[in-house]
Amino acid sequence: MKTTIASLKRGQKAIITALITDQIPLKLLEMGCLPGNEVTLLQTAPFSCPMYLNINGSHLAIRKEVAENIEVELV
Amino acid sequence: MAKQINVSLIGNPNTGKTSVFNLLTGLKQQVGNYPGITVERKAGVCKLSRGVKAHIIDLPGTYSLNASSLDENVVIEVLLNKKDKDYPDVAVVISDVENIKRNLLLFTQIKDLDIPTILVINMADQMERKGITIDIPELEKRLNTKIVLMSARKKIGVEELKKYIEEYKKLSIAPCLNAFEIDPKYFGGLQKAFPKQSLYKLWLVITQDVNFANIDRNTIADASAFHTKKESELKRLQQKETIKRYQFINQTLKATQEINLENAKGVRAALDHILIHKVWGFAIFFLILLFIFQAIYDWSSYPMDLIDNAFAWMSDFFRETLPSGALTNLLVEGIVPGIGGIVIFIPQIAFLFLFISILEESGYMSRVVFIMDRLMRRFGLSGKSIVPLISGTACAIPAVMATRNIENWKQRLITILVVPFTTCSARLPVYLITISLVIPEHRIAWVFGYQSLTLMLLYFIGFGAALISASLLNKFMKIETKSFFVVEMPNYKIPLFKNVAINIYEKTKAFIAGAGKIILAISIILWFLGSNGFSDNFNNAEGIVSNRIQTEGFSDFNKKSIETELVNYKRALQDSVFKKVYQISPIAINDSIKIKKTILYNLAKSQEISSYKLENSYMGYMGKAITPIVEPLGYDWKIGIAVLTSFAAREVFVSTLATIYSVGSEEEETIKNRMASEINPANGKPLFDFATGISLLLFYAFAMQCASTIAIVKKETNGWMWPSIQFIFMSGLAYVAALIAYQFLK
Numbered sequence: 001m002k003t004t005i006a007s008l009k010r011g012q013k014a015i016i017t018a019l020i021t022d023q024i025p026l027k028l029l030e031m032g033c034l035p036g037n038e039v040t041l042l043q044t045a046p047f048s049c050p051m052y053l054n055i056n057g058s059h060l061a062i063r064k065e066v067a068e069n070i071e072v073e074l075v
Numbered sequence: 076m077a078k079q080i081n082v083s084l085i086g087n088p089n090t091g092k093t094s095v096f097n098l099l100t101g102l103k104q105q106v107g108n109y110p111g112i113t114v115e116r117k118a119g120v121c122k123l124s125r126g127v128k129a130h131i132i133d134l135p136g137t138y139s140l141n142a143s144s145l146d147e148n149v150v151i152e153v154l155l156n157k158k159d160k161d162y163p164d165v166a167v168v169i170s171d172v173e174n175i176k177r178n179l180l181l182f183t184q185i186k187d188l189d190i191p192t193i194l195v196i197n198m199a200d201q202m203e204r205k206g207i208t209i210d211i212p213e214l215e216k217r218l219n220t221k222i223v224l225m226s227a228r229k230k231i232g233v234e235e236l237k238k239y240i241e242e243y244k245k246l247s248i249a250p251c252l253n254a255f256e257i258d259p260k261y262f263g264g265l266q267k268a269f270p271k272q273s274l275y276k277l278w279l280v281i282t283q284d285v286n287f288a289n290i291d292r293n294t295i296a297d298a299s300a301f302h303t304k305k306e307s308e309l310k311r312l313q314q315k316e317t318i319k320r321y322q323f324i325n326q327t328l329k330a331t332q333e334i335n336l337e338n339a340k341g342v343r344a345a346l347d348h349i350l351i352h353k354v355w356g357f358a359i360f361f362l363i364l365l366f367i368f369q370a371i372y373d374w375s376s377y378p379m380d381l382i383d384n385a386f387a388w389m390s391d392f393f394r395e396t397l398p399s400g401a402l403t404n405l406l407v408e409g410i411v412p413g414i415g416g417i418v419i420f421i422p423q424i425a426f427l428f429l430f431i432s433i434l435e436e437s438g439y440m441s442r443v444v445f446i447m448d449r450l451m452r453r454f455g456l457s458g459k460s461i462v463p464l465i466s467g468t469a470c471a472i473p474a475v476m477a478t479r480n481i482e483n484w485k486q487r488l489i490t491i492l493v494v495p496f497t498t499c500s501a502r503l504p505v506y507l508i509t510i511s512l513v514i515p516e517h518r519i520a521w522v523f524g525y526q527s528l529t530l531m532l533l534y535f536i537g538f539g540a541a542l543i544s545a546s547l548l549n550k551f552m553k554i555e556t557k558s559f560f561v562v563e564m565p566n567y568k569i570p571l572f573k574n575v576a577i578n579i580y581e582k583t584k585a586f587i588a589g590a591g592k593i594i595l596a597i598s599i600i601l602w603f604l605g606s607n608g609f610s611d612n613f614n615n616a617e618g619i620v621s622n623r624i625q626t627e628g629f630s631d632f633n634k635k636s637i638e639t640e641l642v643n644y645k646r647a648l649q650d651s652v653f654k655k656v657y658q659i660s661p662i663a664i665n666d667s668i669k670i671k672k673t674i675l676y677n678l679a680k681s682q683e684i685s686s687y688k689l690e691n692s693y694m695g696y697m698g699k700a701i702t703p704i705v706e707p708l709g710y711d712w713k714i715g716i717a718v719l720t721s722f723a724a725r726e727v728f729v730s731t732l733a734t735i736y737s738v739g740s741e742e743e744e745t746i747k748n749r750m751a752s753e754i755n756p757a758n759g760k761p762l763f764d765f766a767t768g769i770s771l772l773l774f775y776a777f778a779m780q781c782a783s784t785i786a787i788v789k790k791e792t793n794g795w796m797w798p799s800i801q802f803i804f805m806s807g808l809a810y811v812a813a814l815i816a817y818q819f820l821k
Contacts, residue, residue: 021314022307025482025559029317030139032177042344046353050448050458052564058177059343059564061445066560 003074005051005067008041014072015039016055023069032056039072080129081162082121082240085150085185086169087178088136089438089565091197094227095169096133097573099236106581114149114479118161123241132161138177140184141313142283143559144482151283154188155276165243166192167236172202173566175209175332179324180317182218183251187275191246192220193239199224200231206335214331219247228571252323254278257316278316282309346567350439356446367430368468375422382422386415405602413598416726417591420470423500425583427469431462432578436570444562454542455549457481457560460490464541467497468534471784473582475791482561485554489545491791492801495784496541496777498534501725505775506533508729512750513768529772536776544804597723597782601694601731608692616688624680632752633679637672644671689735708774708810709767709817711755721780728775766820770813778809 008014016035024033033039037056044051049064086092097104100119117133134153135146142148153161166185170178175196186192202208202224215222221239225232239246254274255262265277349355390411397403434440440462448458459481466474474494481487498506510526518524612619628634648664689695698716705715717731729746736749753762779785779802788798 021311025143025561026141026310026313026317027138027143027559027561029314030141030177030180031561031563032321034318034321043347043351045351045446045449047449050445050560050562052347052351052445056176058174059566061441061448061560061562061564063448063560 002071005039005041005053005062005070005072006048006064008039008051008072010041010043012074013038013040014074016070017073018071020069020071024066028060028062028066031058031060033070038075039070078127080123080127080240080243081164082129082131083153083161083163083166084131084133084169085154085166085181086136087138087171087174087181087563089563090136090169090171090174090178091227092136092169093133094571094574095167095195095197095225095236096131097577098227098230098233099129099131104577106585114146116149121237121240123237127241129237129240132163137181139181139317140279140283144479146479148283151279154185154190155279163190165240165246166190167195167240168192169195169197172196172198172207173205176321176324176328179218179327180320183320183323184275186218186220186248187250187252187254187273188279189248189250189273189276191243191248193236193243193246194218194220194222195225195232195236196222197225197227200226200229208333208335210331214327217327217331218251219249221246250275252316252320254316257319258312261312282313343566347442347564350442351446356442360443360446363434364465367427370430371423371426371469375426378422379419382415382419386411386418389415404606405599408606409599409602410595412730413595413602416598416724416730417587417595420500420586420726421583424469424473424586425579427466428473428579428582429575431466432575433570435462436568436574438565438567441562441564445564448560454545455486455489456493456542456545457483457486457490458562459560460486463490463494464497464538467494467499467541470499470501470586471495471497471781472586472787475784475787476585478791482559485549485552488554488792488797489548489552491788492548492797493541493545495779495781495801495805496537496544498537498776499725499781501781502533502775504726505721505728506530506772508747508750509763509768509771511747512763513765533772533776536773540777540808597720597727598730601720601727604694604697605689605692608688608695610691613688613691616684616691620680620684620687624683629679630683632749633683635752637675637679640675641668641672644668686736707817708813709770709821711762713753714762714767714771718774721775722778723780723782725775725780766817769820770817773816774809774813776809777805777812779805 003014005014016033016037016039018035019029019033021029033055039056040054042052042054042059050061051064051067052059052061053067084092084096096117096119099121104117104119106115106117114135119131119133121129121131123129132153134150137147137150140151140154142151153159154163154166156162168178168182168185170182182192182194196209211222211224223232223236223239225236252275255266257278262274262278265281266274269277350359390407393403393411394407397406431440434443443461444458446458447461451458451460460478463474463477466477471494474497475491478487478490478494481490507530510529514526514529516524516526519528608614629637645668648667652659652664694716695712697719698712701715701719702712705712705718710718713732713735716735717728720731721728732750733746736746736753750763751761754760755762755764785798785802788801789795792798
């Protein structure tokens with residue numbers, strides 16, 4: 001199984017490698033969620049959803065089902 | 076003629092765009108709606124030098140020109156339509172200093188529309204603290220524009236921005252990205268088909284659902300013919316565009332911006348750690364809510380009493396000074412109490428918006444959305460539904476409007492439909508008077524009174540009804556929408572007083588304009604229906620009642636109250652004689668008691684006449700007509716009328732009862748005493764007993780009794796279908812609940 005943002009642990013940093021683009025709102029890409037950019041999992045709500053991330057300098061929260069469509073590589 | 080420069084302020088949410096707007100325009104703002112939709116349109120005027128004026132539009136916050144909501148669509152409409160009256164001569168893109176990268180995406184898109192675009196970097200006073208350094212001249216060169224370092228909080232950079240706006244003609248309109256590069260084949264074809272059009276504009280037209288009422292129709296018809304690509308392919312191209320733009324932005328910022336992360340450790344992480352903690356986060360949110368409700372009721376009771384007294388005084392004043400007649404009656408009994416009924420809500424609404432705008436401005440509201448999302452989703456709602464649900468405790472009208480930032484249509488619709496269940500301030504007068512009548516004043520353990528516990532329970536019932544109906548709607552509504560939950564978590568800020576104040580002012584004004592008109596109109600209609608009639612009984616009311624008083628005497632309630640008032644009066648007189656305040660003879664005392672007696676008799680007589688008139692007026696007949704429907708709930712025709720009129724606005728319940736019982740004052744104690752003395756003719760017991768009271772409380776908790784809310788729901792859902800369903804569902808539920816309660820308890 002590939003690593004996605006959904007499987008990150010709190011405080012872990014990773015680089016975005018690929019996106020399943022049909023399942024991701026354009027808005028997320030526009031906020032900097034693009035391959036090559038860095039992502040850090042800052043915090044999660046109970047049951048790890050939603051997830052509070054720092055993507056490319058933007059602080060934002062997304063739901064787990066969206067996070068599962070963003071593949072990453074740990075650094 | 077002095078030239079007017081059209082300026083559009085554009086920016087991401089949370090960049091302090093509104094602060095910049097407030098700074099430029101001060102209080103010279105006009106807030107309205109864009110025609111046909113309920114997106115707020117904020118405009119203002121800013122004076123530049125030499126008599127030149129800038130007409131400034133504060134466009135809704137957006138992350139890009141690829142719109143995903145109605146608000147964002149407005150931005151594109153204004154920017155694409157050269158004939159739009161708001162079409163800017165110059166655009167000002169506002170970025171906050173921390174998120175320049177993301178904001179530049181929007182900047183490059185706007186610049187590519189051939190509009191001169193100035194970049195404002197707001198919150199620049201925090202640059203050093205955040206460890207950010209920017210080479211402004213180099214960035215200006217690369218972006219080919221002017222940049223203003225600004226701090227709306229410290230009022231830095233305003234003059235510079237005004238200067239650049241005035242000299243907008245000197246700005247370059249060269250694009251940042253050649254749209255051709257996105258996909259040479261596709262865009263090459265596009266350019267061939269429309270050689271005269273700007274490529275990026277064409278591209279936006281194709282990808283957006285923009286309503287071009289005024290743009291050249293031919294172009295659009297052709298453009299839709301050019302829909303050779305499928306939606307998914309267009310989306311892929313949009314993503315490609317985003318990637319291309321970020322490549323440009325990354326290169327640009329690499330050469331001009333340095334961020335030293337060592338300095339950037341802020342309060343943010345520490346605050347987030349507590350405020351969205353799995354336990355503390357919820358506890359803090361609950362405490363804040365508790366504080367807000369407590370504060371609203373405690374603080375607003377003082378101005379509300381003042382307003383109440385002021386309007387009662389005004390009514391009396393007009394009654395005494397104006398010549399008596401129908402017009403004076405309309406003024407004294409219809410218009411003045413009607414306006415009073417609106418003004419009385421202002422303190423609560425203003426206090427609620429004070430707290431909501433502080434929570435929003437500080438950045439805390441996004442954290443609430445974050446921690447509540449999971450829970451709310453269980454009921455088919457979104458974390459973003461929490462703001463409307465809280466606002467709903469003041470008034471459903473602004474609450475329905477606050478649902479706009481929920482992107483998912485199904486979740487937004489459900490939120491709109493269930494929000495009127497929350498206990499709004501209009502329900503309070505009904506609750507308070509009914510509770511004080513039927514719930515004993517007993518306390519448990521000296522702290523929790525039965526009465527206040529009942530009130531709290533009613534709030535829970537409201538929220539519960541909202542959540543349960545939401546999950547029902549979620550099950551039965553077949554609307555397929557993708558969840559696009561993306562919430563930005565902005566940095567914490569201390570709220571700016573000016574922003575909060577303007578927000579409260581605007582929201583309160585919107586309430587008065589929206590709900591106020593209807594409440595006023597209803598008051599006047601009620602007055603008319605209650606003071607006119609067609610029957611002989613109505614026209615000869617005076618004679619009939621006088622005869623009755625002569626033969627049978629006053630009603631029991633009036634007999635008793637005259638007796639007690641006289642006893643009190645006598646005692647007061649004797650006391651003052653005893654204390655040597657007055658030196659009067661016993662005969663004079665008897666005389667003055669006689670005079671008092673006559674006054675009280677006349678008052679009671681006129682009250683009984685107006686009560687009899689009301690019973691035989693249009694409204695009285697209406698009330699008697701609906702008696703069979705409301706009787707199973709434990710109501711008589713008088714309560715029936717009050718319930719019926721409440722369908723326009725709940726708060727008229729108390730004033731309608733005051734009129735019907737001819738108490739002549741809206742003083743709560745008086746109305747309460749009168750209600751308590753009302754006897755149920757069927758069994759000779761008090762009419763307002765426990766069963767009727769609970770039935771009434773439940774009816775008001777569930778029923779959709781607010782014409783203004785129906786109007787706003789119709790507007791927000793684009794039709795009568797949803798408000799009709801909502802009305803039938805809520806009122807049906809109210810009837811059933813009240814029926815069951817009364818039949819079980821009686």
